[in-house]
Amino acid sequence: MTDLLLHGCSLFDSAAGVLVPDAAVHVRDDRVVAAGPAVDVAVPDGAVRVDLDGGYLLPGLLNLHTHLSLSLPGAAGARVEAMGPHELALYMASGARRTLHAGVTTVRCVAEKSGADFALRAAIEAGEVPGPRMFTAGRALCCTGGHGAGSPDTLECDGADAFRRGVRSQVALGADLVKLMISGGIAGEHEAISTPQLTDDEMAAAISTAHDWGRKVTAHAGPAEVIARAVERGLDCVEHGYQLTPEVAAQMAAAGTALVPTLVVTRCGAFFDELGVPAWMQARSLGAADRHAASYRMALEAGVEVLLGSDMPPFWDFEGTSATVRELEHMAELGAPAGMTPARALQAATLAPARWLGADDRVGVVAPGRFADLVLCDEDPTADVGGLRTLRWVMKGGRVVRDDRVEALR
Numbered sequence: 001m002t003d004l005l006l007h008g009c010s011l012f013d014s015a016a017g018v019l020v021p022d023a024a025v026h027v028r029d030d031r032v033v034a035a036g037p038a039v040d041v042a043v044p045d046g047a048v049r050v051d052l053d054g055g056y057l058l059p060g061l062l063n064l065h066t067h068l069s070l071s072l073p074g075a076a077g078a079r080v081e082a083m084g085p086h087e088l089a090l091y092m093a094s095g096a097r098r099t100l101h102a103g104v105t106t107v108r109c110v111a112e113k114s115g116a117d118f119a120l121r122a123a124i125e126a127g128e129v130p131g132p133r134m135f136t137a138g139r140a141l142c143c144t145g146g147h148g149a150g151s152p153d154t155l156e157c158d159g160a161d162a163f164r165r166g167v168r169s170q171v172a173l174g175a176d177l178v179k180l181m182i183s184g185g186i187a188g189e190h191e192a193i194s195t196p197q198l199t200d201d202e203m204a205a206a207i208s209t210a211h212d213w214g215r216k217v218t219a220h221a222g223p224a225e226v227i228a229r230a231v232e233r234g235l236d237c238v239e240h241g242y243q244l245t246p247e248v249a250a251q252m253a254a255a256g257t258a259l260v261p262t263l264v265v266t267r268c269g270a271f272f273d274e275l276g277v278p279a280w281m282q283a284r285s286l287g288a289a290d291r292h293a294a295s296y297r298m299a300l301e302a303g304v305e306v307l308l309g310s311d312m313p314p315f316w317d318f319e320g321t322s323a324t325v326r327e328l329e330h331m332a333e334l335g336a337p338a339g340m341t342p343a344r345a346l347q348a349a350t351l352a353p354a355r356w357l358g359a360d361d362r363v364g365v366v367a368p369g370r371f372a373d374l375v376l377c378d379e380d381p382t383a384d385v386g387g388l389r390t391l392r393w394v395m396k397g398g399r400v401v402r403d404d405r406v407e408a409l410r
């Protein structure tokens with residue numbers, strides 16, 4: 001049994017959405033025993049005291065739209081597509097380690113190739129490779145020729161029976177949730193963002209089967225009309241939501257359907273250049289940016305629960321920070337006119353996604369009984385979420401997995 005007392009820090013209380021100055025956290029083995037104002041946290045005899053030098057401590061971040069095996073059209077994506085199973089597993093393990101070091105201690109994978117995600121999840125849980133806690137959908141389900149078709153991170157289904165079978169096949173492999181592609185998107189050459197792709201009976205079959213097996217369903221979706229039909233049939237979460245209307249946003253809020261806006265995917269020209277994506281995809285992405293931002297604000301105004309998800313690899317070095325932090329900056333900045341404060345954005349990166357996953361008894365908040373998954377930064381992220389650019393220390397399950405000050409001493 002190891003007792004740690006983390007002190008000399010301010011703590012973001014993700015349940016109350018406030019910063020607790022002069023805070024302390026008592027960690028025993030992999031869990032939090034007590035957290036709050038230092039005067040209220042009892043110090044056990046023999047505890048190892050860790051002075052955090054006036055830093056800002058937060059729950060580890062959750063990124064709900066992750067692909068560790070992402071391959072977009074273009075040269076970089078073609079390299080990933082060409083990988084054999086061993087190469088792919090190592091490539092994804094490298095991404096998992098970098099994701100954890102970027103302060104993302106939990107991910108939700110929403111389409112991964114060839115079942116490698118299940119092997120990776122097991123290896124992380126066994127302590128064989130470093131990485132975040134993983135919740136995964138396995139392969140995404142799409143229609144023939146639909147969004148993402150032709151890659152081993154999707155399964156093409158047509159008709160209600162095939163969608164039922166698709167859901168069951170991923171659950172049988174160990175899927176924690178189900179991902180559907182219900183409309184076109186940015187990365188499909190023969191479709192538009194607004195192309196409807198699943199019929200009502202296909203959506204109903206997939207969603208009801210997943211729910212019967214106790215799995216939530218999220219959907220890649222652009223146009224309001226398609227989203228409305230899926231929400232009517234019980235959809236739990238919308239990815240991107242490029243073209244919402246106030247009416248459909250209100251319908252989502254009433255149904256309790258969340259939104260993972262992935263704002264960075266229409267703001268990442270430099271990333272696409274780096275990957276060598278074709279011109280048509282660049283144009284479609286950047287051309288959708290303004291409507292995408294307006295759609296996000298409609299969701300906020302309607303009271304939809306919004307959650308952090310980057311779509312880009314969570315750790316990717318992008319515009320001076322990670323793709324995860326850049327996405328959170330976009331959420332705060334573009335959402336500010338609709339009431340998105342930095343504290344609320346931090347909740348969208350911690351407790352709110354933990355609740356969606358049904359994991360808020362384990363992660364998303366620094367409270368007794370939860371895993372000691374923590375990140376530390378030098379600047380106050382409740383004043384400006386850009387404070388997360390100064391992230392320099394990461395703990396997962398009570399073990400420090402990154403400490404830049406120690407690294408600097410080497």
Ligand SMILES: [Zn+2]
Pocket residue numbers: 065067110311
């Ligand atoms: Zn995606």
